[in-house]
Amino acid sequence: MPAIETVPNRVVAAVRRSFRQFLALPLATIVGFVGLNALVYLADRSWSGGAAPTGFRWLGALLGDRAALGGLLTTVASSIITVTSITFSLLLIAVQQGAASLTAQVTDQFMARRTNQFYFGYFVGLSVFVLMTLVTNTEFHRPVFGTSLALVMTTFALCLVIVMLYNTIDQMRPERIVQFIHAQILEARADDERLLARTRRTPRPGWDVRAVVRATERGYVVGLDADRIQAAIARAAPDAVEVRMRVPVGTFRALGDPLFDIRARPGFVLEAEAREAVEAACGRALTFDDGRDLGHDAGYGLHQLATIAWTSVSTAKSNPSPGRVVLLALRDIVARWSPGEVDPPEALGAHVILADHAPTAATDALEAVIVVASESIQCQTLAEAMDSLAILLGHVAAPTADRLAGIAQRSLSALGEHVLTRELEAALDGLAAAIAGIK
Structure with a gap:
């Protein structure tokens, strides 16, 4: 086997992945706070030597002398650091509980959300801002503007805690998790195309x-x-x-x-x-x-959806709700990608051949949900899956329809132990009519 030079280095690739998935926005926010502190430091030079800028003498009198500013900044710094540590601990516990109820895929979608990245960057950046302002409080420099800005941003941070807690709890709902992964799959598909x-x-x-x-x-x-x-x-x-x-x-x-x-x-x-x-x-x-990127790998997103459905629908959890949400997302994905199988994008003069595996992976994920529904005897999930097959067979293109018809045929073996409920019977009747319509 000939030696092949491989790039980039694995460590460099891991660092790039970390910045792409999470670190870029928090670090950029922290750098923004550092830059803001530098600008405010220059503005606070107008207070040096006991002077006061025109129109702001009242602000200096309100905040007090150097000792008062130092005490106030020390209190603010300790408070914001304490609030940050407690809040982040609660957030991580909430994420852990969500991961325990579904899968570890919850962690990926939590870190990938821009709002969560901003929260982490804002609180850490604010702590850095307050500490840097405290350091500049000397006999020759009164950080009046810096202290005022620190108070305003700390007040905003305390209000932001409520929003952050609500968003985190809301993001742990299976519907929100599946919706986010669904959106990431569609974005990653653009890279594939x-x-x-x-x-x-x-x-x-x-x-x-x-x-x-x-x-x-x-x-x-x-x-x-x-x-x-x-x-x-x-x-x-x-x-x-x-x-x-x-x-x-x-x-x-x-x-x-x-x-x-x-x-x-x-x-x-x-x-x-x-x-x-x-x-x-x-x-x-x-x-x-060493890892896959949800934002640039549509197949990884499909794997996450299938894993969430399998974990929740199987007898390990016996929770049909996330499975039905996954089925709805997969149905939308299959419908969106089906036209591309008829006229796939390609460069006819290209010398590289790359098969398009994503549409097949989407229908495979749908089939996996049917398999696990038969394992747990969940008639609701199976009925939703059969209904999804019937709806898709009514309008998808031929390559996709052929695979879906094959899934329907292979799924018959899963019906042996199921009770033929009204919902399941109606879904099977609809599926039979859809299959008859394509023959």
Whole structure:
């Protein structure tokens, strides 16, 4: 197996993922508070030497001398730090309870929300602002404006605690969690479509596999630079070589697992040097990481929805409500993606072949909910699933409809132990009529 240079470094990739998923906004907010403190420090220089800015003498008299400012800032700093620590502890407990009732996927959606990122950044940034203002309180510098601003922002922070607690509790509801993941899946799908638009869906018939590129490290494949491979093939053999990626982005690969097939036109002699150049480009085009990103990996979002439904619907929890919410989200996703299967985006002249696995993963997740509903004998969830199949079969495109019809046929074996309730009977009648309508 040839050695392949892989970039970026795993530590760098982890840092980038951390900033992309959570750290960017909180740190930017903290930096904003530091910059604000610097500006306020310059404004407070007008109070040096006992002078007072025109029109603000009353403010200096209200806040008092250096000793009064120091005592006030010390009280504010200790209070805001105490409130921050207690509030964050309560938030983490609420998140933990939500994760225990559903799955660990709750943590991902909690961190990915911009409002939560702002809350963390605001409280920590405010604490830094107050401490920096306290440090500048000296014999030569009276931070009157800084203290006033600290009081205003602390008052706002205390009011914000109520909003933050409500938002956190609201975010732990299964409906909110599924809605957020659903929105992230649709956003990530836009990234998929941009990549698909630069590649082809099917390999050229009759071309031979000349080499297999294997993984030289373990981890999730989180990125593909198709243009790098295109450029390498254009230099080596532009009209006689193509590369087919065996796995979708988001798949875990162990050391030595196959990644790409290098295919060539029959009768074309692929020189060793050209083949090695294409292999090296394939290795450099991939980005490996230890985790997946919900915001850029639609398959990961579908996996999270299926996991939430499986955990809640199974006999481990026996809670049909989250499962039904997941089914509604999956039905919307399948309906949105079905037209793209008829006319998939692709570049006909591209040399990279990448199959579109996301629509199939969506219907597979729907099938998984049916399986777990049969395990827990939840007639409500099964009826909702059958009703979803019937509704989708009434308007989705042929490739999607064929898979859904196959799911319906395979699901018949799950009905043996179910009581034929009115709701389930009506859903099955609707499904039978939908299947008859597509034949």
